[in-house]
Amino acid sequence: MSSFSFEIVETLHGTRARAGELSTARGTIKTPAFIAVGTKATVKGLSTETLSRIGVQAVLGNTYHLYLEPGEKVVAEAGGIGSFMNWSGPTFTDSGGFQVFSLGAGFGKGINKFERDVDADEALVPYNKELAQSHGKLAIIDEDGVSFTSHLDGSLHRFTPERSMEIQHALGADIIFAFDECTSPTADEAYQKEAMERTHRWAKRSLLSHKRNIDSARRQALFGIVQGGRFAHLREESAKVIAGMDFDGFGIGGSFSKKDLDASLARVNTILPMEKPRHLLGIGSEPRDLFDGVEHGIDTFDCVAPTRLARTGTLYTARGEIHILNARYRTDHTLLDEETGSEVGKTYSKAYLAHLFRSREMLGAVLASEHNLFFMMQLLARIRASLLDGTFREYRQEFLTKYYGKA
RNA sequence: GCGUCGGUGGCAGAGUGGUCAAAUGCAGCGGACUGUAAAUCCGCCGGGCGUAGCCCUACGGGGGUUCAAAUCCCUCCCGGCGCA
Numbered sequence: 001m002s003s004f005s006f007e008i009v010e011t012l013h014g015t016r017a018r019a020g021e022l023s024t025a026r027g028t029i030k031t032p033a034f035i036a037v038g039t040k041a042t043v044k045g046l047s048t049e050t051l052s053r054i055g056v057q058a059v060l061g062n063t064y065h066l067y068l069e070p071g072e073k074v075v076a077e078a079g080g081i082g083s084f085m086n087w088s089g090p091t092f093t094d095s096g097g098f099q100v101f102s103l104g105a106g107f108g109k110g111i112n113k114f115e116r117d118v119d120a121d122e123a124l125v126p127y128n129k130e131l132a133q134s135h136g137k138l139a140i141i142d143e144d145g146v147s148f149t150s151h152l153d154g155s156l157h158r159f160t161p162e163r164s165m166e167i168q169h170a171l172g173a174d175i176i177f178a179f180d181e182c183t184s185p186t187a188d189e190a191y192q193k194e195a196m197e198r199t200h201r202w203a204k205r206s207l208l209s210h211k212r213n214i215d216s217a218r219r220q221a222l223f224g225i226v227q228g229g230r231f232a233h234l235r236e237e238s239a240k241v242i243a244g245m246d247f248d249g250f251g252i253g254g255s256f257s258k259k260d261l262d263a264s265l266a267r268v269n270t271i272l273p274m275e276k277p278r279h280l281l282g283i284g285s286e287p288r289d290l291f292d293g294v295e296h297g298i299d300t301f302d303c304v305a306p307t308r309l310a311r312t313g314t315l316y317t318a319r320g321e322i323h324i325l326n327a328r329y330r331t332d333h334t335l336l337d338e339e340t341g342s343e344v345g346k347t348y349s350k351a352y353l354a355h356l357f358r359s360r361e362m363l364g365a366v367l368a369s370e371h372n373l374f375f376m377m378q379l380l381a382r383i384r385a386s387l388l389d390g391t392f393r394e395y396r397q398e399f400l401t402k403y404y405g406k407a
Numbered sequence: 408g409c410g411u412c413g414g415u416g417g418c419a420g421a422g423u424g425g426u427c428a429a430a431u432g433c434a435g436c437g438g439a440c441u442g443u444a445a446a447u448c449c450g451c452c453g454g455g456c457g458u459a460g461c462c463c464u465a466c467g468g469g470g471g472u473u474c475a476a477a478u479c480c481c482u483c484c485c486g487g488c489g490c491a
Contacts, residue, residue, distance in 0.1 A: 035442095037442075037443070039442090039443050040443085044443080044445095044446085045446080060442075062442080062443080065443085065444090092442095094442045095442085097442075098442045098443090099442095099443095099444090101442095102442095102443080102444080103444075107444090112440080112441065113441055113442080114441065138444080150444095151444040152444080177442080180442095182442075225442090251442075253442065254442095279442085280442090281441095281442035282441055282442035282443095283441060283442085284441065285440080285441040286441080289441080302441095302442060303441050303442080304440090304441070304442080304443045304445090305440075305441050307443085308440060308441085308443065308445065308447085309440065309441095311445075311446050311447075312439085312440065312445080312446080312447065312448085314439090314440075323437085323438085325436095325437095326436090326437080327435085327436070327437095360446075362446070364446085365446050366446095
């Protein structure tokens with residue numbers, strides 16, 4: 001009855017890695033896969049024709065952004081996010097939970113999903129605009145949901161698990177996420193626990209709210225999100241609780257310290273049911289993280305890194321990342337990256353791209369975005385192929401050695 | 408030729424006696440970026456060094472006044488404009 005299914009095609013002995021096929025109403029994703037981030041119903045700088053050409057399988061939009069602009073109604077009128085943006089493949093929407101963090105605790109503090117040496121105050125405060133502003137935040141959390149001011153015009157809004165579901169139903173993506181709280185990596189254990197437990201209650205409400213909408217529940221798959229921050233025992237507890245709910249798949253969210261991402265995934269994925277898909281939210285800047293994720297049983301990833309790095313001048317190449325704005329590339333007429341297979345990489349020179357970036361020509365950002373995203377598509381495609389023919393370990397060794405150097 | 412205004416760091420352009428190695432922007436150099444408030448943000452940016460500090464040389468050239476000059480005076484050079 002549901003148009004959603006996940007089939008494991010191959011596994012790699014001695015690891016939790018698997019190659020699979022994740023089927024949705026709008027197409028099948030061959031996993032492991034990198035999902036392109038298209039927050040505002042656009043993968044910045046790239047047309048959907050380009051996305052198809054470079055092998056993008058699915059796009060992930062964001063509830064928060066699309067709710068604010070153009071509004072979920074407009075998207076619904078267009079037939080959902082896919083039709084709206086002229087993307088015929090599978091789509092995901094994030095629940096807006098990440099914005100609870102990025103506009104809340106993380107606001108203006110320069111902290112991100114990974115641990116930094118920044119101190120954050122995580123006090124729970126009843127919402128009012130003045131208070132929020134005095135705390136330097138655009139979002140304030142309470143048990144029922146999150147109140148926030150729009151970053152566009154300062155107007156007041158409120159998300160609850162039910163509201164997030166309602167919006168995501170209207171946006172109509174094939175895979176949607178439960179409303180969660182992504183905590184700051186600097187939050188202490190007591191807060192992580194409190195936030196995690198709240199996220200669990202929100203997960204239950206999201207699920208209930210989703211099932212109640214029979215029509216949406218048939219067309220859209222709902223993924224629950226495991227939290228727990230950087231504390232192993234909380235991660236485990238969260239995985240157990242979320243795994244115990246009737247979700248179609250799982251998202252692994254929240255913050256990690258760089259060093260224990262690996263360990264967290266290892267724990268979480270032994271607890272999550274093997275037969276359901278797992279999406280690692282927001283990870284995929286470093287190629288080695290993708291190999292690690294796959295090895296620990298992650299099926300899909302999403303990350304803004306390929307396109308953001310591209311726009312800011314950092315390009316992936318088979319020999320590591322390069323900063324195209326560095327002086328040395330001004331006169332480097334060699335091709336950007338002949339080895340990865342990217343059209344851009346084997347067509348345009350570093351000197352030309354350096355020129356486009358220096359002169360702020362928009363083509364620079366476009367070509368760089370295409371290249372970086374292709375790089376990730378290619379990486380995941382090769383990883384999948386290596387799982388299918390059993391050469392995963394060899395491929396990882398070969399790729400990482402070339403990418404990071406011998407060191 | 409006379410008059411007048413002006414000559415400041417790579418460029419543009421503030422400053423018009425001390426808090427000026429000199430605002431700001433651009434350019435330059437480097438860095439960051441992980442469920443996108445990001446075509447963004449952060450450093451450095453006269454020279455040298457042990458770079459939260461110290462030393463040297465500096466505001467067209469030269470000479471003065473002053474405890475102190477990018478800032479005032481004289482002179483020369485250069486440029487814009489006006490008049491011959």
